[in-house]
Amino acid sequence: MHGAIVSSFKRYLDTALGEDIWRHAVEDAGLKGKTYMPVSIYPDEEMEALLRAAEQASGLRRDDLLGDFGEWVIAPLMQLxxxxxxxxxxxxxxxxxxxxxxxxxxxxxxxxxxxxxxxxxxxxxxxxxxxxxxxxxxxxxxxxxxxxxxxxxxxxxxxxxxxxxxxxxxxxxxxxxxxxxxxxxxx
Ligand code: HEM
Missing domain, CATH: 3.90.1520.10 (H-NOX domain)
Incomplete structure (x- = not known):
């Protein structure tokens, strides 16, 4: 998965749901300490693990989380x-x-x-x-x-x-x- 999406997902969680959610998500996904850059490519499994962990940490359903992220991410991508x-x-x-x-x-x-x-x-x-x-x-x-x-x-x-x-x-x-x-x- 392209880093523009993974790094935006972190920014989305920080902005929309609070910085604790990302912290919990990377820990629960077994990715503690990992940073994501918009210019790199990451394994799809990491995005999936982060999504699942963010679902748990936020209490939101996958579809709601993805739908909200989809709307949030467009303006930053259009700028980038x-x-x-x-x-x-x-x-x-x-x-x-x-x-x-x-x-x-x-x-x-x-x-x-x-x-x-x-x-x-x-x-x-x-x-x-x-x-x-x-x-x-x-x-x-x-x-x-x-x-x-x-x-x-x-x-x-x-x-x-x-x-x-x-x-x-x-x-x-x-x-x-x-x-x-x-x-x-x-x-
Ligand atoms: C501002 C314009 C957009 C940019 C710059 C952009 C960029 C990207 C990038 C870089 C990825 C990662 C793909 C990969 O790593 O293989 C991606 C994935 C994705 N994009 Fe966009 N996107 C844009 C608009 C949209 C729009 C309008 C939609 C919906 C109609 C959309 C739906 C998706 C979906 C569903 C994925 C996940 C990939 C998958 O499921 O296989 N994107 N996008």
Whole structure:
């Protein structure tokens, strides 16, 4: 797992839940004394152990923890990779191109790296379908991350449906609309 995610997870826990949670989590995960840098790559097992330990230490369910982290992490990632991310698009275009963005960032560290298995397609006016399939079982980040992206581009998003699949796969349908349009429609 990319250090940008693991180190952000620490910052998220410190900021949102208090520094004790990370301290307990690294201890319980058997990783006491380990530090995480945004520019390194770490074994997936460490992220998984940290997630499980953070779940225990915070009392939060995995899906809630990942969803909240997904929303929190977008702004720092957008800042960190500013130079590599199209800024002059809208949330839908950004999300439809997510695969390329993930790939560009991951290949910076490792040319052999593959983007997480997330496919995003338009499925009607203002509707987006996102399918997640990864052995990392971190799909619960998606509703939060999409919310974070909508807010970055000053747009609105609503989760219309979610369906779990087998082996950690999941499918989500969102409605994305610009804030302007929503207030016009409301008026
Ligand atoms: C600011 C834009 C984004 C950046 C810079 C970014 C970057 C990253 C990086 C570096 C990883 C680690 C991958 C690895 O180590 O192989 C990752 C993982 C992940 N990202 Fe993003 N991401 C962004 C936006 C999003 C969005 C909008 C979503 C959801 C739609 C998303 C969903 C995920 C998920 C679920 C993972 C976990 C990997 C897995 O489950 O296999 N990301 N992201």
């Amino acid at each position: 990779y500013k130079a590599m991310i199209p800024q002059d698009c809208d949330a839908t275009t950004f999300l439809v191109n997510l695969q390329q963005t993930h790939e560009r960032i991951l290949k910076l560290k490792d040319p052999e790296a593959h983007a997480p298995g997330i496919t995003v397609k338009r499925c009607g006016a203002g509707l987006l379908e996102i399918r997640y399939a990864s052995t990392r079982n971190m799909g619960a980040m998606i509703p939060g991350a999409v919310k974070g992206i909508a807010s970055w581009f000053h747009e609105e998003v609503a989760l219309l449906a979610s369906e779990p699949g087998q082996g950690g796969q999941s499918t989500y349908v969102f409605r994305v609309s610009s804030g302007e349009m929503t207030s016009k429609q409301a008026g």
